[in-house]
Every structure is written in structure tokens, then in C-alpha cells.
Amino acid sequence: MISFLLKVWNTFLDILFPKICLSCQKFIKENSLLCANCLKSISINNALACPTCFARLPDNKKICHFENNFLFGAASSYENSAIRELIHALKFKRIEKASVILSSFLIKYARLANLNLENFFVVPMPISKQRFRERGFNQSELIAKKFAAAFSLPLKNCLFRIKNSQPQSEIKSKELRMKNVSGCFQAENSVYNKNIILIDDVFTTGVTAGEAVKTLRAAGASKIIVLVTAKA
Numbered sequence: 001m002i003s004f005l006l007k008v009w010n011t012f013l014d015i016l017f018p019k020i021c022l023s024c025q026k027f028i029k030e031n032s033l034l035c036a037n038c039l040k041s042i043s044i045n046n047a048l049a050c051p052t053c054f055a056r057l058p059d060n061k062k063i064c065h066f067e068n069n070f071l072f073g074a075a076s077s078y079e080n081s082a083i084r085e086l087i088h089a090l091k092f093k094r095i096e097k098a099s100v101i102l103s104s105f106l107i108k109y110a111r112l113a114n115l116n117l118e119n120f121f122v123v124p125m126p127i128s129k130q131r132f133r134e135r136g137f138n139q140s141e142l143i144a145k146k147f148a149a150a151f152s153l154p155l156k157n158c159l160f161r162i163k164n165s166q167p168q169s170e171i172k173s174k175e176l177r178m179k180n181v182s183g184c185f186q187a188e189n190s191v192y193n194k195n196i197i198l199i200d201d202v203f204t205t206g207v208t209a210g211e212a213v214k215t216l217r218a219a220g221a222s223k224i225i226v227l228v229t230a231k232a
Contacts, residue, residue, distance in 0.1 A: 192220035
């Protein structure tokens with residue numbers, strides 16, 4: 001009886017508030033945020049890349065721009081409207097369900113790229129306390145938790161944002177972006193001699209990731225891989 005009433009209630013809600021795809025705005029029947037066609041439009045990468053020139057790295061080994069002391073991987077491209085809408089839904093509309101889909105892309109990417117994640121632990125890109133209060137969650141942490149669980153890796157919140165800087169998306173100049181995040185992170189001593197997978201939602205100029213890596217290196221971190229759901 002209860003299951004029947006729930007079914008009737010859900011049907012009523014579907015009529016009153018029909019589900020639409022975040023990307024193409026078409027009505028959808030499935031309990032998802034994207035329609036099947038928009039999901040299919042998302043291409044998942046299968047290799048790590050150089051964080052400077054974004055060249056694919058054969059065997060996931062550094063072959064260029066050795067001044068960048070971390071490896072980089074993006075599951076997909078921010079140019080894809082479906083990916084873009086998912087990230088916007090998570091960050092600005094607070095639709096936490098989007099993190100489930102985004103994390104699934106990152107998990108699939110890591111498997112396609114055949115990443116050796118043994119002896120790594122997962123660290124989410126931190127947000128400021130003020131941003132956390134406004135949003136109610138750290139979107140990168142939601143993605144990182146699911147990623148860590150999929151590979152049975154420990155997750156540690158050992159990197160902190162100690163300055164509430166202006167959102168990078170509001171700053172066009174790379175030089176001003178660098179100044180904006182300079183000194184904004186602090187890392188625990190527990191990262192010393194540890195291998196870290198730093199997870200974020202999107203990679204634009206790489207300034208934020210670079211500052212985070214710099215902070216982790218200063219605290220003695222060993223290998224660092226930056227993984228994001230999309231590269232702009």
C-alpha cells in the first residue's frame with residue numbers, strides 16, 4: 001500500500017514538476033539530470049596531460065615542461081554544454097546530485113587512463129569558510145569522496161583555504177588571478193612524503209591548482225596528480 005502511494009505521489013510530482021535535461025531542456029523520463037543524448041555527448045579522456053601545454057603523456061609519464069612538478073588529468077572538456085551545466089548546477093544551484101554524475105566521469109577517466117593510484121590519498125580542493133557557509137558544501141569534496149570510495153583510497157582534508165579571495169571566474173587576467181590566490185592555502189604536516197591526488201571540479205588557467213600544489217610541495221608532499229572533471 002505504501003509503495004503504491006509513493007508511486008502515485010511521484011507521478012503527481014512528475015506532472016506538477018516535470019523533469020527536464022539540464023543541458024538541452026528537453027523533458028526526460030529517467031531519474032537523471034541529463035537526457036540520454038546529452039550523456040552520450042560527453043567524451044571521456046583516456047590519458048594524463050601536461051598542465052602547461054596539455055599534450056597527452058604516453059604511459060602517464062612527464063615528457064615536457066618539467067618545471068611543472070605535478071601531473072594533470074581532466075575527465076572531459078568544459079566546452080561540452082552538458083558538463084558545463086552539471087558543474088553550474090552543483091556549484092551555483094546547489095544540486096548535490098550532480099556530484100554523483102561528475103564523479104562517475106572522473107572514475108571512468110581514471111580507469112581508462114589506467115592510472116596507478118596505489119599508495120596515494122585523495123585531497124579535495126578546499127574552499128573558504130565563508131564560501132562553505134554560503135554553499136553548504138564543498139563541491140570538490142563531494143566529488144572526491146565518491147572517487148576515493150571507488151578506488152578504496154583514503155580521503156584527507158589536509159589542505160585548507162585560509163583566505164576568502166575573489167572568485168577566479170570573475171578575474172580575466174592570469175597575472176591578477178595569480179595575485180588573487182597567492183598565499184591562500186595552508187597544508188598540514190601530515191602530507192610530508194605522501195603521494196596526493198588533488199581533486200577539483202574544473203581547471204581553467206591552472207593558477208589555483210598551481211598554488212595548491214606549491215603549498216603541498218612546501219609541506220613536503222611527494223608525487224602529486226591533479227584530477228578535475230573538466231578542463232576549460
